[in-house]
Amino acid sequence: MISVKAFIALLLALSLPFSALASEEKKEEGENAAPKVMYVGIIPALVGNYSSGTKMKFYKADIALKVTGSEAEEKVKYHEPLIRNQLVQLFSQQTDETLGSMDAKEKLRQEALKQVQQVLEQEEGKPYVEDLLFNNLILQ
Numbered sequence: 001m002i003s004v005k006a007f008i009a010l011l012l013a014l015s016l017p018f019s020a021l022a023s024e025e026k027k028e029e030g031e032n033a034a035p036k037v038m039y040v041g042i043i044p045a046l047v048g049n050y051s052s053g054t055k056m057k058f059y060k061a062d063i064a065l066k067v068t069g070s071e072a073e074e075k076v077k078y079h080e081p082l083i084r085n086q087l088v089q090l091f092s093q094q095t096d097e098t099l100g101s102m103d104a105k106e107k108l109r110q111e112a113l114k115q116v117q118q119v120l121e122q123e124e125g126k127p128y129v130e131d132l133l134f135n136n137l138i139l140q
Contacts, residue, residue: 035069039133040076046087050094059091059099062136065116065129072128079123086115099139109134 042063049056065083067073076083090112098104109132117127 037066037068038070038073039064039066040073041065041135042080042084042087045136046084046091048088048092050092050099052096057096058140059094060136060138061087061091061134063087063112064133064135066131066133067129075120075124075126075128079120082119082123083116086119087112090115105134105137 042065046061046063047059049058051057065076067076090108094108098108113129113132116129116132120126120128
């Protein structure tokens with residue numbers, strides 16, 4: 001029968017190679033890793049109304065922002081209330097004509113990206129966001 005001390009020593013001896021391997025992998029990741037691309041979702045989805053003549057219409061937009069690196073992710077998350085406000089204002093200015101076709105929705109996406117980048121440029125000195133994606137855009 002093996003003693004408790006011998007058992008603990010055996011466990012420690014067996015775990016040492018694994019911990020050395022794990023720390024070696026972390027060093028390689030840190031030294032050679034390119035900045036990681038991430039998508040930061042604007043959660044909850046934007047919901048609001050826009051005018052279409054005399055009738056009010058509604059939109060729901062699930063939006064994701066493409067960023068590279070953890071610093072950009074942190075900056076976007078920190079300024080999310082300001083970004084959200086800018087996007088709500090942009091969406092509320094839309095009409096049936098500016099949302100009626102695929103080309104119009106693409107123009108809206110590009111304008112939304114431009115405004116998000118301007119907000120971050122003004123607040124942080126860098127645009128940080130590389131792209132803006134509509135995961136879902138519902139108009140009613």
